[in-house]
Amino acid sequence: MSQDLVKLLEVKGVEKVFKVRIGTFGKKDLHALNGVSFDMFKGKTLSLVGESGCGKTTIGKVILGLYQANSGSVLFGERDIAKSTPKQRGVIQKEIQMIFQDPYSSLNPRKKIGTILEQPLKIHTNMDHKERMAVVHSLCSDVGIDPDYLDRYPHQFSGGQRQRIAIARAIILKPELILADEPISALDVSIQAQILNLMMDLQEKYHLTLLFITHDISVVKYISDFVAVMYLGEIVEYAPKEALFKSPRHPYTKMLLSTVPTIHTPLVTKSVLENGEVQTPIDLPQGCFFANRCEYRDETCDTVHPDMVDNGEGHWARCPKF
Numbered sequence: 001m002s003q004d005l006v007k008l009l010e011v012k013g014v015e016k017v018f019k020v021r022i023g024t025f026g027k028k029d030l031h032a033l034n035g036v037s038f039d040m041f042k043g044k045t046l047s048l049v050g051e052s053g054c055g056k057t058t059i060g061k062v063i064l065g066l067y068q069a070n071s072g073s074v075l076f077g078e079r080d081i082a083k084s085t086p087k088q089r090g091v092i093q094k095e096i097q098m099i100f101q102d103p104y105s106s107l108n109p110r111k112k113i114g115t116i117l118e119q120p121l122k123i124h125t126n127m128d129h130k131e132r133m134a135v136v137h138s139l140c141s142d143v144g145i146d147p148d149y150l151d152r153y154p155h156q157f158s159g160g161q162r163q164r165i166a167i168a169r170a171i172i173l174k175p176e177l178i179l180a181d182e183p184i185s186a187l188d189v190s191i192q193a194q195i196l197n198l199m200m201d202l203q204e205k206y207h208l209t210l211l212f213i214t215h216d217i218s219v220v221k222y223i224s225d226f227v228a229v230m231y232l233g234e235i236v237e238y239a240p241k242e243a244l245f246k247s248p249r250h251p252y253t254k255m256l257l258s259t260v261p262t263i264h265t266p267l268v269t270k271s272v273l274e275n276g277e278v279q280t281p282i283d284l285p286q287g288c289f290f291a292n293r294c295e296y297r298d299e300t301c302d303t304v305h306p307d308m309v310d311n312g313e314g315h316w317a318r319c320p321k322f
Contacts, residue, residue, distance in 0.1 A: 005044070007042075008077075008176060011038050013071065014072035016058055022282075031284055033233045036072070038238055040209060041209070044225040044226060045210040045223055046210070047213075047228070048212070048228050050256075060179045063081065095175050097175040100183070104162055107162060113154065114151060117139070117169055120173050139168045142168070143165070143168045145161065145164050160194065163184075163195055171206055174206060175208070192219075210223075217256045217259070225241060226314075229250065236252050237252075237253045237316065238308075238317075249319065254322075255293075298321075
């Protein structure tokens, strides 16, 4: 791995369990995160990819401090934010920002865009109104929003424009880390590429570090520097993008990659993701979580839970057989 990489965030063994009601009186543990570990490096994009319900958004909320982890740590600089209190979250709020999936629900419909964008500067800086608005106008130019529209409300913009506004709000304080949770999935296909290109341009200009949460493996190939593949609350593969796409080391990663159409295989006649049923996160198996869907399964897979294996050059996978 390159020696010039500077670690910004280190997630180590994070566990998150929710109590869920079963029947009328019973409760059980839902294991949303099971020993999640990965590193993020300054100025790079890590894509967190997996099917719905695998825990992608949950780990994002732990990093943001919206959820407290049951165990494990999230080291941001010298601070462990995995079990941060609301007061402690306020201290790091300026440095970690979020871009949500639905830009309309994440913007206050009763406030004008100018007010929405100015508010973070009003709270976290000592700028006067004139200085704040100068920053807002400059950022509007960067994200492709006409400053003349600052007196409009969110409902007066298209979905793509609202997401540009949400991106501007997220980066206006120049945070060190941006969490983008499915930021293009609610947009028209024709707009998705524009938003991805905008995010990449802003990352380069503002030296942002990006955690990109998605289920779309084709987008991952376009925007990522590193990729972490999640399945049932745990990381099953972590690697630089080129290594993962060239030589996947886990059967689930291979399964995901096989669903992406190419020139040679434009259509997937039968989705391989339909193979087997996704294990419930309530009653986890003793062995490999992916065993019931894996073509390489043997008796060991049902009894021994695999650890992450180092395949060299920063390429880790949770499968000793593949």
